[in-house]
Amino acid sequence: MESLSSEAPRTIERLHSLSTELGAFGELLAGARPVAGSGGLPTLASWYATAQGLSATTLVLLLSTAEQPYAHTTVSGHHAVDSLGQLVKASSDITAHVMGAVAVAAEYHRVDGLPDPDTGRMTAQPAVRRQALDQHITSAFALIKSARAACHNAAAFTETAALREATRPARSAPAPAHKAGPAPTAAPPKLTAAQHRALHLIHTSTVTYSQWPRKRPAVSSGSPERITTRSVDSLMEKRLIRRDVSSSLHQGQRLHPTDAGLQALRRLGPAPEPAAPAQPRHPGPFATR
Incomplete structure (x- = not known):
């Protein structure tokens, strides 16, 4: 911290x-x-x-x-x-x-x-x-x-x-006025393949963010694919996703794309396919010369 x-x-x-x-x-x-x-x-x-x-x-x-x-x-x-x-x-x-x-x-x-207030007796009770x-x-x-x-x-x-x-960016001075013209099209945010895939899954699946006291945060996706907390933190910093704070963190808060996140998905196009898991290496016979 x-x-x-x-x-x-x-x-x-x-x-x-x-x-x-x-x-x-x-x-x-x-x-x-x-x-x-x-x-x-x-x-x-x-x-x-x-x-x-x-x-x-x-x-x-x-x-x-x-x-x-x-x-x-x-x-x-x-x-x-x-x-x-x-x-x-x-x-x-x-x-x-x-x-x-x-x-x-x-x-x-x-x-x-005086009498006991409960029994009315004079003897100590x-x-x-x-x-x-x-x-x-x-x-x-x-x-x-x-x-x-x-x-x-x-x-x-x-x-x-x-x-x-x-991490909030400092407010900069307003840019000088220019002649009226067509507004420039905002470039899509720079995302890694893992971040792009995570943003897509958050939009299409149930992904929750949870944390217990003195424990590391955990991300649970509604699919077999795993999303890292690093990808979620990066998307949060870019203001592309938000947490549903109507529930507590130890119960798990669902992640949703923001308006900026939905626009980024439209500009970036289809999400990349998840990387195939590495195949285990099995020992085999050595090549003979």
């Missing part, structure tokens, strides 16, 4: 770290069941402090990303901000549910000399679980998965957006 801006790698690293922290917090919520009453307050208060810290971190990441140029100049940057907004919402809801559990535990705090408290913890745990998915999507979109911004 050497070509990214100095801010983007820090954001991506923080998002991966945040996903790990959310996973650890989810394991904590899934493995413990505090009781209602003063005995459960220290544990619940600790959980609330953790959730509040995670929520504050997501808000800082959203604000810092929204200030970056790529958030306004690239589609991936727009989706990075959108994913961070979903992350802020999920983390805020997690915090609210933990706070609700704290309130339930406080409600069942026993005061000496041990704190017991309350259904409302468990429901708050269960709801908070259920949101961990979507929060981690938003972390992954935001990191992937941030990386793509920063790369697009880094």
Whole structure:
């Protein structure tokens, strides 16, 4: 990621770290069941402090990303901000549910000399679980998965957006005016045979682009023919193809040719035939002299 801006790698690293922290917090919520009453307050208060810290971190990441140029100049940057907004919402809801559990535990705090609020007895009774408290913890745990998915999507979109911004050509001064005449015909883009074939397959087949956290991207074509990620990246840089960002990267995003890609296909003509696979070499008898 050497070509990214100095801010983007820090954001991506923080998002991966945040996903790990959310996973650890989810394991904590899934493995413990505090009781209602003063005995459960220290544990619940600790959980609330953790959730509040995670929520504050997501808000800082959203604000810092929204200030970056790529958030306004690239589609991936727009989706990075959108994913961070979903992350802020999920983390805020997690915090609210933990706070609700704290309130339930406080409600069942026993005061000496007063009847137990649940049984009406005057003798001290041990704190017991309350259904409302468990429901708050269960709801908070259920949101961990979507929060981690938003972390992954935001990191992937941030990386793509920063790369697009880094390779964006500088705006040049407007060319001097010329006398009116027929507009010159744009020359077809220079593509290798592999890139031309990949563009054709993306147009005629179902080709998806996927990536898991800390893994290399993968391209899956709807035919036996293989398309390399290098060809896809080159076509993306030339703005000849685009990804369908309605689904997440770990699920796989379908590739489509852009208008420029369709024009390039018309100008370039039929796609070259795929290269025949190399035949295996079999040992045979040596030639005799």
